[in-house]
Amino acid sequence: MKKMNGILLLVLSAVLLLSACGQSKEAASSAGSTTVRIGLLKNVTHAPAFIALQNNYFQQQFGSNTKIEVTAFDNGADFATAIATNQIDLGYVGPGPVINQYLKSKNIKLIAGANNGGAVLVVRKDAGIQSVKDLVGKTVAVAAKGGTPDLSLRLLLQQQGLKVSMDTSGVQIVTRAPADTLVAMRQKEIDATLIAEPWGTQIIQEGSGTILVDWNKIPPKDGNYPLTVLVASDAFLKEHRDLAKKAVQANKQSIAFIQQNPEKAYPLISDELKQLTGKGMEPALIKAALDHLKLTEDITLEDIKEQAKASFDAGYLKVKEDELDFSSFLDLTLLNEVKKEK
Structure with missing residues (x-):
């Protein structure tokens, strides 16, 4: 009987050890997982974001151990507030609202363009x-x-x-x-x-x-002005620079896909709009929108200064003119790295 009890104790110990190992691996896996919170607007001019979601470019770049949460906003002001207050990590928005928010909080970076004009x-x-x-x-x-x-x-x-x-x-x-x-x-x-x-x-x-x-x-620059840009919070860039770089890569992939496969892109864009708003859009209208803009990941400091000056002249920026410094707002290091790696 004592021998039998000893065997049972050994078996039980082994089971407990294996269970502990399994729990340890699961805990390690959970500890290593990350959630990336992406924001965007419910507008067809955010097509690069829509394609990156529909074609799983973000997921492929981030890896299977990263969870993606998407928040759709009705306007850029709400988006800008959300990224400044750590409700989202990165996303697509018009430059005007984030220029205004940057001057208040100084905790946002513009990391790539998406489209101009439109x-x-x-x-x-x-x-x-x-x-x-x-x-x-x-x-x-x-x-x-x-x-x-x-x-x-x-x-x-x-x-x-x-x-x-x-x-x-x-x-x-x-x-x-x-x-x-x-x-x-x-x-x-x-x-x-x-x-x-x-x-x-x-x-x-x-x-x-x-x-x-x-x-x-349309001014400035006859339509060649930023309409949609990709931005990230300073906190996300500090903690997950690798993931921010992968978002820039996904954005580049999306733009290339739309340019090379416009007919395939239209239904995908409509599908994403339907998920975000409950209603899709006719391909002819999506084509009209994309024909009236320039898809590009490129953006310059001069582009930002020009829009900021227009906003300042209109009285929307409540700062002194010499405080319109955006040298720390535009950070193209990740975009430049992605371009070199192609």
Whole structure:
């Protein structure tokens, strides 16, 4: 009996040892896992992000031991607040909101471009507008104050010697969400809009407006200005620089895929939009949006300075002009490394 008890004790010890080893490995695996929280906007101009998710470029780059959480925002201001307060790690946004947030918190880095341009100036067919100068006394809608289309509109008016005003002596600028802009144009509540695609094409297709200034004539730089960029928090870059670099690589892959396989990209972009908003988009509209922008991972400090100056002149940046220093905001070291490795 004693011998039998000894054998049982040995077996039990072995089972407990194997169980402990298994738990130890599982704990080690769990301890080594990472969650990357990606933010983006529910807009087709964020196509590189959509393709990176649909084609699993992020997951392939990060590895199977990394979990991805996606948060979709309605506007860039909410995105900028989220990344500054550590609610997300990296993601896609327009430069305007993060420029503003950077000046407040100094804890965000712009690490790559995604696309340039992508907005058009559409006028109501019966508004009697034949040129930009005809906008005097008219009401023009933009999606948000301080957003890239708003800044582009102000630069366009400035080029034509026009002023922004609250009365008919100048051009009145109002804010409308893109979907509301379509209705406002149809009901003659506004006379024009500088709006990102595909909303401009939708207005034209329904017959209520025409393009007055196409995307490749919109300032600054005739449409070659950053509309969507890839940013990361300082904390994420410090703790997971390797993963941030892989996000830059996934972004590059996505841009290349869209450029080389546009017909395959349209349904994928629509599928991601459907996941984010509950509604997809017709391929023709997605094509219109992508045809009216330049996909590129490249961006320069001059691009950022130009947009910041426009935002400052509009009164959106509450700092002194000599405080518009973005040398620490733009960090292209990861992008340059990715380019060298190709």
